[in-house]
Amino acid sequence: MTDIGNAVGIIGGTGLTTLSGLKINDTRNVETPWGAPSSELTHGLLDGQPVVFLSRHGNPHQIPPHQVNYRANIKALYDAGVRTVIGVNAVGGIHPDMGPARVVIPDQIIDYTWGRAGTFFEGDLRQVTHIDFTWPYDQAARDVLIQAARTHDVPFAGFGVYGATQGPRLETAAEIRRMERDGCDLVGMTGMPEAALAAELGIRYVCLGLVVNWAAGKSDHIITMEEIDAAIDQGMSGVRRILEVSMASMGALTALPQSF
Template sequence: MTDANSPSSLSPSAPYSNSEGITAVIGGSGFYHLNNLADVEMLTLNTPYGNVAGLQKGQVAGKPVIFMMRHGDGHKVPPHKINYRANIWALKSLGVDRIIAVNAVGGIGDDCGPGAIVIPNQIIDYSYGREHTFADVLTDEINHVEFAEPYSPDLIQLLLQAAKSIALPVLGEGCYACTQGPRLETAAEIARLKRDGNTLVGMTAMPEAALARELGIAYGSVCIVANWGAGLSEQAITLADIHAILAQAADKVQGLVGEALG
């Protein structure tokens, strides 16, 4: 087990600006492995916030890559119980300076139907009670990180260019509503989220994106729309349908992420 306990070695830094570092891919629902990850070494890290197991360190196209399963092995950890601080701390301690997150979401915007792939550029956080900052460890002063653009513009452009390179249709912007979960939303809640300007709804973007910003890690996302939000379709939402859509989109997203890593 590797020890990543030292706060002094993980002090905040400026938002991502260097393309020469290590990229991490965080897999969400339906995205449990990373194609073409070679020379894989399994890691467990001890952080100030707990152990992080199941990290896969390897290479894609000769470049160092870390793969992490957000919900743990076997998808056992629900969104509100994920140890986001331990996860992001562990990645930083391994030298990661940019994260490509894969998220399964519901669709709210008119163009965000099941099967759509979206590269979001904004977040509204509706979650609560989650440990959402490193300020208690990193500094004696509150760290008011700049968060106007929660997703790194450089990573957004990288992902969009990768999609163009493989002729994969994607939406190049969207607003991600992060709800608490693990239950799905009511029709009235989705109507409210739409009035607020959200086009996607999920449960895992926050505090993941904000914690990455606190540690100076660039953060971008590839969202797979698995279902319409409640009340936006006459058909009931079923887990079987969600899993089927995610399975259909997984290969496309593997290609997109692989192109971005290469």
């Protein structure tokens, strides 16, 4: 069993269904009060650090963003002893500095999703519970990822507002223009409610984004899967490198107080 508070959780998104370099100790199919998570939990060591890996879209990649059981995923990691989570996300670039194959470590998020089960605090409650969500991404964990990217020369942007959309379709050019006016620098479909659910359980949460395409209307051509796959092939090595070299520092972060 993983030591409580010591294991780092990694949620792999598009392009990261499995985690190479992970020395696997165990794989477990688990259940939570909110059902089964997207995939089995893979327990192992990455650069000597205990890690629990979960594939957000399943393995094989088959669960669309709006049907991911985010509550089960986060609760399964929490029950496995995870108190720090790195969410790996494939995103589209809006900001000029966030082109394809570039890593982004955002600092804010705007939620445009709807209809998703987005809280643990509902149903038969003793009292209504609100969490502070001013800073959705843990700054200490962000600092670790930024330092890892900088030290190992991975091209990255250490800022950004993530606009979380419903999917599974991509956005229109008009929607991206609106999001840009709102202050969004990148767009993705899985950033919420994942980050808020982690906050409800007192888990440190940070996003490690990989830009896989220019957002709609930000290039002179339509978005193709070939373009996305090429950016994943080019940029995922940087994501994996950041994960590997940041593990020890991530594991050393003090666990946040238990909230649930």
